[in-house]
Amino acid sequence: MLSAQTMGDAQNDEVWSPMTPSLRQISLPEDLCSAADELYGKRFPSLEKLIVFLLEEVTRRDTVTLDQEERRIIEERLKALGYI
Secondary structure, three states: OOOOOOHHHHHHOOOOOOOOOOOOOOOOOHHHHHHHHHHHOOOOOOHHHHHHHHHHHHHOHHHHHHHHHHHHHHHHHHHHOOOO
8 A cells, every 4th residue: 555654754765865865745636646556556665656766767868868769750750751
């Protein structure tokens, strides 16, 4: 089950590395948290770990590079087909 932690608990959690200079506190809709708990509660022991994982994935630089490369390929295909 995903559960919220206090900021003090989160600082002692293994997800938060000593390199993390500070933490932010955020508010999320309860229904969104409940849906995340149902979908991912067995894979992530806490909501914080799930959110950290998701943010790390969407902010990875190689993901941005891949998106740019995919866009270039799509544009080339559309040009070849005469759409642009």
